[in-house]
Amino acid sequence: xxxxxKLSCITAIGILAILVITFFMTTPTNGDFxxxxxxxxxxxxxxxxxxxLEGRLFHPISFASEYYHQYPAINVGFYPLFFYFSSxxxxxxxxxxxxxxxxxVALYVFVAGIFAYLIxxxxxxxxxxxxxxxxxxxxxxxxxxxxxxxxxxxxIALLLATAWYLLRYRDSMANRHxxxxxxxxxxxxxxxxxxxxxxxxxxxxxxxxxxxTYNTSARTCLVALxxxxxxxxxxxxxVLYFGRIHKLQATNMPGMPKLMTIENWIWxxxxxxxxxxxxxxxxxxxGLLSAIVLAIRRSLPxxxxxxxxxxxxxxxxxxLISNKEPRFNLPSLPFLFLLAAICMVSxxxxxxRLALPLLAAWLVWQSVAVVHVPxxxxxxxxxxxxxxxxxRDANVLISAHRDGNFIYNMRVLGDRRDIGIRRADKHLAYxxxxxxxxxxxxxxxxxxxxNFLNTEHIATIVVxxxxxxDQPSIQRLQDxxxxxxxxxxxxxxxxxxxxxxxxNRLTVYTxxx
Numbered sequence: 001x002x003x004x005x006k007l008s009c010i011t012a013i014g015i016l017a018i019l020v021i022t023f024f025m026t027t028p029t030n031g032d033f034x035x036x037x038x039x040x041x042x043x044x045x046x047x048x049x050x051x052x053l054e055g056r057l058f059h060p061i062s063f064a065s066e067y068y069h070q071y072p073a074i075n076v077g078f079y080p081l082f083f084y085f086s087s088x089x090x091x092x093x094x095x096x097x098x099x100x101x102x103x104x105v106a107l108y109v110f111v112a113g114i115f116a117y118l119i120x121x122x123x124x125x126x127x128x129x130x131x132x133x134x135x136x137x138x139x140x141x142x143x144x145x146x147x148x149x150x151x152x153x154x155x156i157a158l159l160l161a162t163a164w165y166l167l168r169y170r171d172s173m174a175n176r177h178x179x180x181x182x183x184x185x186x187x188x189x190x191x192x193x194x195x196x197x198x199x200x201x202x203x204x205x206x207x208x209x210x211x212x213t214y215n216t217s218a219r220t221c222l223v224a225l226x227x228x229x230x231x232x233x234x235x236x237x238x239v240l241y242f243g244r245i246h247k248l249q250a251t252n253m254p255g256m257p258k259l260m261t262i263e264n265w266i267w268x269x270x271x272x273x274x275x276x277x278x279x280x281x282x283x284x285x286x287g288l289l290s291a292i293v294l295a296i297r298r299s300l301p302x303x304x305x306x307x308x309x310x311x312x313x314x315x316x317x318x319x320l321i322s323n324k325e326p327r328f329n330l331p332s333l334p335f336l337f338l339l340a341a342i343c344m345v346s347x348x349x350x351x352x353r354l355a356l357p358l359l360a361a362w363l364v365w366q367s368v369a370v371v372h373v374p375x376x377x378x379x380x381x382x383x384x385x386x387x388x389x390x391x392r393d394a395n396v397l398i399s400a401h402r403d404g405n406f407i408y409n410m411r412v413l414g415d416r417r418d419i420g421i422r423r424a425d426k427h428l429a430y431x432x433x434x435x436x437x438x439x440x441x442x443x444x445x446x447x448x449x450x451n452f453l454n455t456e457h458i459a460t461i462v463v464x465x466x467x468x469x470d471q472p473s474i475q476r477l478q479d480x481x482x483x484x485x486x487x488x489x490x491x492x493x494x495x496x497x498x499x500x501x502x503x504n505r506l507t508v509y510t511x512x513x
Contacts (some may be wrong), residue, residue, distance in 0.1 A: 008126030009117075015130050016113040019137060022368055024106040027147040029099035031383075031409045032375040034499060038149040039404035040073050042101040045087035046411060047074045049096060052088060070420045073407035080235045082190035083151045096412050101149045109146045112157035112334070113137050115164045119338060122167065122303050124345045124352070131356040132341040136334050138363035140371070141275040145330060147373045151192045152330045158188035159198055159331060163306055166205055170302060175220055178206060182224045186231020193235040195331055197317035199228070201309035256322045265319050271326045275333060279362055283355060287340020290347040304342045311335040374499035376402055381493050382506050383409035386460050387416045389490065389510045394459035399424035399474065400506060401467050422456055424463075428473040444473040449480055461487055461509040464495070481509055488512055 033039040047067055056063035068074055076084065087104040094100045113133050120129035136142065145152050165181035168174070185202055188195045207221050257263040272281055291308065294300040300308075311332055318329040345352040383406055386396055396419055398406050407421050425431040428449070430440045444452065452458075461481065468474040481487050487509040494505050 005126070008121075012117050012126060012130040012133070013114065016110060016117065016133060016137075019134055019364065020106050020110045020113065023109065023143070023146055024103060026368060027102055027106075027373050028375040029097070029102050031098050031380040031405065031412070032377045033098070033149065033402070033405050033408070034374040034376045034497070035148045035150065036402060036404065039402070039408040040075050041079070041083070041151060042098060042149045043071065043073045043404065043408050043411065044076050044079065044081075044084040045091055045101055045104070046096050046408075047071075047076060048081070048084045048088040049091040053092060071407050071411055072421060072423050072426065073404040077238065079151065080190045080193055080238065082187050083154050086154075098149070098408075098412070102147075105146065105149055105153060108154035108157040109137060112153060112160050115157065115160035116334065116338060118164050119160065119167065119303055119307070120341060123301050123342050124349075128345060128353055128356050131360040132338070134360040135280065135341075135356060135363050136337045138360070138367045139275070139280055139333055139337060140277050140363075140367065141326060141330055141333055143363075143367035143371070144373075145327060150327075152327060155188050155192035155195050156331050156334055158184050158191060159195055159310065160334065162188060162198065162202060163310060163335075166202060166306060167303060169206065178220065178224050179227055181206065182228040183231065186228050189232045189235050193238065194317070194328070195314075196232065196236070197313045197331075198310060199232070201306070201313050202228075205306065205309075256324055259320070259322070267324050268315060268319060268326075268329045268332070271329075275326055276337075277363070277366065279359055280337065283344070283359055284336060284340040286348075287337075287342075287344045290343035291339060293347055294343055299346070301342055301346055304339055304346070307335045307339040307342060311339055372498070374497070376405060376495065376497045378493045378495035378506055379405035380409045380413065382406055382462055382508060383413055385491050385493070385508050386410065386462060387414050387419065389508065390416070390419050390460045393418050393457075395420040395422055395457050397422045397424055397427075397453070397456075397458045397461045399428075399467055399477070400462065400464035406462060420457075422458065424474060424477065425468060427452060427456075428477060429468055429471040431468075439468065439471060441471045441473050444476060446476050446480060449473070449477055450486065453486065459511045463507050463509070465504045465507065484512070486512060 028034075033042070047064075050067065051057070051060070051063055054063075064074075064076070083104075087101055090100050090104050091097075094103075113136070116136050117129050117133040120132050124132070137146065142153065142156075161184040162181050165177050165184060169177035169181055181202065185198055188198065203225075206224065257267060272284075276284065291300065291304060294304065314329065314332040314335065318324070318332065321328070341352070341356065344355070379400075379402060387410070390396055396410070398421060400406060403423055403425070410416070410419065410421060425439075428442055428444050430442060453461075461477075463478065463481065469478070481489075489507050490510050491508040492505055493508070
């Protein structure tokens, strides 16, 4: 690598590091998770941390069962495990906290930026490449989910690494790059199973297109394929285990358009203005027009071919699935933007050199100075109050929409590891993953609820006003609390959701002695 290239790379690393640190410093990290799954992703990492540090390596099933019974906010069976394993060493070294879990996400954001830069450097100079990498990270949807403890951006980082090593394999035909590509793809699937969409294009570029041209040995192909299978099969087995839920998500979600309709296939296209912002969207439109021109001329760069395949397979995959949400197709966006940047610089280099730095400056300003990361507050205060009120070795009942926030704070705050937690939406009414999949009331009458509270040694109850109030058993619990014979209210805590403002308050009850 020449001196100028080294200086360019070091400068790019510094710029991306400053951006990621800025993201982290403007992200709430005080147990105030806004997205409902974020507290559970953080809690899964804490679970892996506790599993290794508490010496139960030879009894994983019993440990997991006991742990869930105490902290019913882990879902390591429903999500792949790699992100949680990768966060455990940081939690062990720096301590268990929301900030550390968010810092691990920030590291993945940094990795995503680095690999995007490396891919872009193949077709443009360092200044333009780092401008494009910064723009990619600051796309509104990317910046938003980079500042939640979510597995989406970590999976994207590993996909970008896959694309980079795929390009390196094309250049050198070195087996180490082939295996690096398959390992990165396998780890991406072990982070977020939906990125399995990348398997077909990777298999094509490695095992069909490249083998015909360079005669890659059958043995090398087989070893690489087995490596990929080793990493991806556990996640696919998990999908099969939860087959009923995944089948509903894939085929027949309420309120979603039918598969064979135009509305279904343009659903994600209609989200692009919000996901990208109009400035980036206009840039991408010109980039896609440039791609068409280059394709007609048969001069589309290989980086453009690979990013196009990742983009089109992801769009097809997420459109095929009935359950739709702007976050779900997040992996499509960085590859769409990279494709546009690569094609624009190939066809209109001078225009791109001017446009990308301006776009990067605008997106950085928007993501850092204008947009504020949403938070949901109140659960930390509820956890601290509960720890003070609950006698030793007693249990707590929580009935709240974001009960994961409460459970997470109960684990990481203070030293009250003796308190067990029970969820009303599992014991009195059964919420299947989330309310959109249905709620089933368990038909507890008043006496059955009293028996449950006594049997489970419930000393403290935390209730969110109005949560599941349409379920008879939850309403009967509230009736019992209103009587004041078994429990009395001791504290009311206002909940704040800075995004929707639809939360209300928590009431903490303690047993009457």
